[in-house]
Amino acid sequence: MKEMSIQKEIIDDFKVLDGDLEMTLNYLMELGEKLDVFNEKDKKEENIVKGCQSKVWLTYKKSEDKLFFSGDSNTAITKGLLSLLIRIFSGKSCKEILDTKLFFIGDIGLNRFIGTQRSNGLESMENKFRIIALSNK
Amino acid sequence: MKEMSIQKEIIDDFKVLDGDLEMTLNYLMELGEKLDVFNEKDKKEENIVKGCQSKVWLTYKKSEDKLFFSGDSNTAITKGLLSLLIRIFSGKSCKEILDTKLFFIGDIGLNRFIGTQRSNGLESMENKFRIIALSNK
Amino acid sequence: MNSFPINSIRKDFPILKSKINNHDLVYFDNAATTQKPQSVIDSISNYYEKYNSNIHRGVHSLAEKATNEFEKTRTKIKKFINAKSNTEIVFTRGTTEGINLISSSLGKYKFSEGDEIIISEMEHHSNIVPWQMIAKEKNLKLNMINVTDEGKIDLNDFKNIISSKTKLVSLVHISNTLGTVNPIKEIVEICNTNNIISVIDGAQASAHSVIDVQNINCDFYVLSAHKMYGPTGVGVVYGKEKLLEEMPPYMGGGEMIKEVKFSGTSYNDLPYKFEAGTPNIGDVIGFKEAINYIENLGKDQIIQYEDKLRDYAQKELNSIDGFRIIGNSENKIGIFSFTIENFHYYDLGLLLDAKGIAVRTGHHCTQPLMDKYNLDGTARVSLALYNTEEEVDFFVDSVKNLLNR
Amino acid sequence: MNSFPINSIRKDFPILKSKINNHDLVYFDNAATTQKPQSVIDSISNYYEKYNSNIHRGVHSLAEKATNEFEKTRTKIKKFINAKSNTEIVFTRGTTEGINLISSSLGKYKFSEGDEIIISEMEHHSNIVPWQMIAKEKNLKLNMINVTDEGKIDLNDFKNIISSKTKLVSLVHISNTLGTVNPIKEIVEICNTNNIISVIDGAQASAHSVIDVQNINCDFYVLSAHKMYGPTGVGVVYGKEKLLEEMPPYMGGGEMIKEVKFSGTSYNDLPYKFEAGTPNIGDVIGFKEAINYIENLGKDQIIQYEDKLRDYAQKELNSIDGFRIIGNSENKIGIFSFTIENFHYYDLGLLLDAKGIAVRTGHHCTQPLMDKYNLDGTARVSLALYNTEEEVDFFVDSVKNLLNR
Numbered sequence A, B: 001m002k003e004m005s006i007q008k009e010i011i012d013d014f015k016v017l018d019g020d021l022e023m024t025l026n027y028l029m030e031l032g033e034k035l036d037v038f039n040e041k042d043k044k045e046e047n048i049v050k051g052c053q054s055k056v057w058l059t060y061k062k063s064e065d066k067l068f069f070s071g072d073s074n075t076a077i078t079k080g081l082l083s084l085l086i087r088i089f090s091g092k093s094c095k096e097i098l099d100t101k102l103f104f105i106g107d108i109g110l111n112r113f114i115g116t117q118r119s120n121g122l123e124s125m126e127n128k129f130r131i132i133a134l135s136n137k
Numbered sequence C, D: 001m002n003s004f005p006i007n008s009i010r011k012d013f014p015i016l017k018s019k020i021n022n023h024d025l026v027y028f029d030n031a032a033t034t035q036k037p038q039s040v041i042d043s044i045s046n047y048y049e050k051y052n053s054n055i056h057r058g059v060h061s062l063a064e065k066a067t068n069e070f071e072k073t074r075t076k077i078k079k080f081i082n083a084k085s086n087t088e089i090v091f092t093r094g095t096t097e098g099i100n101l102i103s104s105s106l107g108k109y110k111f112s113e114g115d116e117i118i119i120s121e122m123e124h125h126s127n128i129v130p131w132q133m134i135a136k137e138k139n140l141k142l143n144m145i146n147v148t149d150e151g152k153i154d155l156n157d158f159k160n161i162i163s164s165k166t167k168l169v170s171l172v173h174i175s176n177t178l179g180t181v182n183p184i185k186e187i188v189e190i191c192n193t194n195n196i197i198s199v200i201d202g203a204q205a206s207a208h209s210v211i212d213v214q215n216i217n218c219d220f221y222v223l224s225a226h227k228m229y230g231p232t233g234v235g236v237v238y239g240k241e242k243l244l245e246e247m248p249p250y251m252g253g254g255e256m257i258k259e260v261k262f263s264g265t266s267y268n269d270l271p272y273k274f275e276a277g278t279p280n281i282g283d284v285i286g287f288k289e290a291i292n293y294i295e296n297l298g299k300d301q302i303i304q305y306e307d308k309l310r311d312y313a314q315k316e317l318n319s320i321d322g323f324r325i326i327g328n329s330e331n332k333i334g335i336f337s338f339t340i341e342n343f344h345y346y347d348l349g350l351l352l353d354a355k356g357i358a359v360r361t362g363h364h365c366t367q368p369l370m371d372k373y374n375l376d377g378t379a380r381v382s383l384a385l386y387n388t389e390e391e392v393d394f395f396v397d398s399v400k401n402l403l404n405r
């Protein structure tokens, strides 16, 4: 269960922040900043994931049967979230991606990014990963 | 101020009931029953005063310069109210009727028949008296 | 009935402690609106005291909390009526707005001149006037199904007036005047076979019978929170997703759009397409507690209790001289419209009020039904889960006393 | 400002005691919805606990009391906006429903193909989409008045786009995004001279400026209770009696009728003709306390306090590096939409929330305005009578800290 262990790693990483929202958001933004530079040319319509207030671009490369993602966002916090998803999903096969259930988000104190709120794009981001995986199966 | 004294008489009459709503309504109904018998032929459209839930008929005779009213209602309580208005307005001149301000109703614990409630016809009844007075001036 | 905790239930409803004209309140006007348990009242205060915020577009914590609680009501009602998805649950002010939403939106694309709409003689004005308005606007024909002397839908008449031009049938599930429970499943089945849109007015049914919209298989089901122990100002339109998808919005404004350009606007996803403007957030949140209340007692237990109370009331009421109940279907809930010989309903209403008993009097917003029975009104006793046999007794005694005056 | 009892005012609003993410709540999202004083919250509970009943047609004591309290709000609002008569005050769910009521009802008889409607670039979606919908349905032309770079209505442009075909102008009194106070009296005068119907969207103005509809002399004025310290789910359409009289009803149903016959229906008197179905009784009653609250403090005192706070905020906000305020009319209220260089509003909103500060972010339901300024959104601080200079300081410090991260 490799995907479980990445999420557990993430939860461990956030643990030191002790649920402090401000520090958590700051840490998220730092993670986002560490993402590989995204190719400006890939910022086109078909790669967009639309949230209500932020934009996300997501592309991938396939190597052997594994998918490798890269992405960007116009907002720092969403970019941080995206970086976590990339960490979880990149380097996995399509089947592995589809089998991966996300559970880390509540455990790092970011419940607010899931559920009924439509003003964030976490769910749409997650879906985009899965759609890419599906279409490459 | 004869009209004042009739209303004061009414208030006095009701005083013994001590604001008890049930007794007040019963007394009202008794007063209604004592009204002179109304001529069935006069129960026509033009004599109707429409409340929301009850019907009232009102006619009058003019003698010298005074108006004498008779009326009926399909509900006993409204008929009681009507009898009070007839007692107040009958035998007065048009001018006296128009000059008469009603104040007794609150003092006999029947505030519910005035104001914003549209389910009663007190206001429409009162208006009918005044309209008759106006048209005879 | 033993297991139904009526004493503690009565304590849950603070208004039941009231004195009205020096008597204990006996509230028998439940078909007009029901009373609210403390939990509903408190949840509204709690919203305003702790997390009031406008919803959906805010990123701050209050907006997030308010949005989540608001949407939880949607999920709750979805389960309560067994809809397939939250997208099928649209919040309105009440049943009346719900029916207007449907008639007006369908009117914009579904109906053409000469099409026919069927309602019944026992409909509430809220299920008559919207159809009269759209019929007038679009030159449609509006038909009314006859109601029998007992107060039942005449099914044969219904089958007779259906034609190839019939586009929609809108019927009350339970009549607010007669108490009759209509065979809506049978009626909807006929509609579905004939490709006719079905609308069910569930204003009276939602608190007093089990609602399963997938089982009924109707296209629309409409209800009001205030008739099911919830606050005023909230209602629900359930609509099948496929229909809601194709329908144009009813109102335009904030929240129901995806993108507004001067050149044109694209609408939001369901159900938001039908929820323009700031909704009644506080009361939608309160509504959830009303459903919780019903679910905690158990709908089946409630119905069992209410059925027993209805039978008791029916028997006792009939012991009053000159008492005539309008609506005697064998399938009815505890709603009794009645007349008493030589006793006008208006006098009766006022005299009962003097004893603390609240009944409704008049045409109950069903004038065509009154006309049918040649009445200009009735008095109406309508029962709810907190009413008791003792209250029925007090009512019956009071009426008998009035008659012996 | 000395005399403005800000400390005791803050105690009147229970939510202001809240801790958000371990910080004191700083609520700067008042243009979305305002918080409610305890008196408003209590009056709603009190209604449900003591005299909840359906209104208007009941003869029992609860119905009588509820009806009277409900109608007292109408009288209160009539005086508050200086309407001529209670018949000119129609209750709705909010501003959005109000504008839809007007557009839809007028649409049924006033407009014909080719007629023109004018709105402005700074309108809220709720004052755009209803007009787009009716324009599409009836083949009308919809024009938008330009907004200047400062965020003001371009009056010359307005005069230029008026034509002999202009039938209606609908304008916001105070912009929810820019804070601009529009010269509505001047604009309405032009409308009246040209026989053009005028609609004023008062959603933002009603709590923060004096409203006198006879002085403005507009045909319609629309507002929402929840933006003036009242509950969600209530709004008002003021309309001149003459127009309301001739307008067809918006919704059909209970309460808005005089007589329903199968053959046709006659409508009730004003304002009931426009109030179909059970209204939001509890919240209408609560709304009265909100107006009482404003009146007890004194509108003039409130405005004086808010103006001073606005000036203070404006000065302090401008001390933030890279801070740009969108909307710099010399006549504006304490609404500040802004961008900060290299700082996305969404990040800002979330980071401020972590410090307990609630601001709104996004397009504020004014996308055409955002397009005009080439923005996809802003963050917005909007002030109300319970906000303080200390809160402004905390906000400014917090933003500066975030920028120095």
Ligand SMILES: Cc1ncc(COP(=O)(O)O)c(C=O)c1O
Binding pocket: C254, C276, C277, C278, C279, D031, D032, D093, D094, D095, D096, D097, D124, D126, D127, D172, D174, D175, D176, D201, D203, D204, D224, D365
């Ligand atoms: C200027 C303006 N108009 C209209 C509205 C819509 O008001 P409501 O959402 O209460 O219907 C708002 C509030 O969002 C507003 O600020």
Ligand SMILES: Cc1ncc(COP(=O)(O)O)c(C=O)c1O
Binding pocket: C031, C032, C093, C094, C095, C096, C097, C124, C126, C127, C172, C174, C175, C176, C201, C203, C204, C224, C365, D254, D276, D277, D278, D279
């Ligand atoms: C059967 C029925 N339909 C419709 C309505 C209208 O509901 P509301 O007034 O909540 O809109 C009622 C309630 O009066 C009703 O009893």
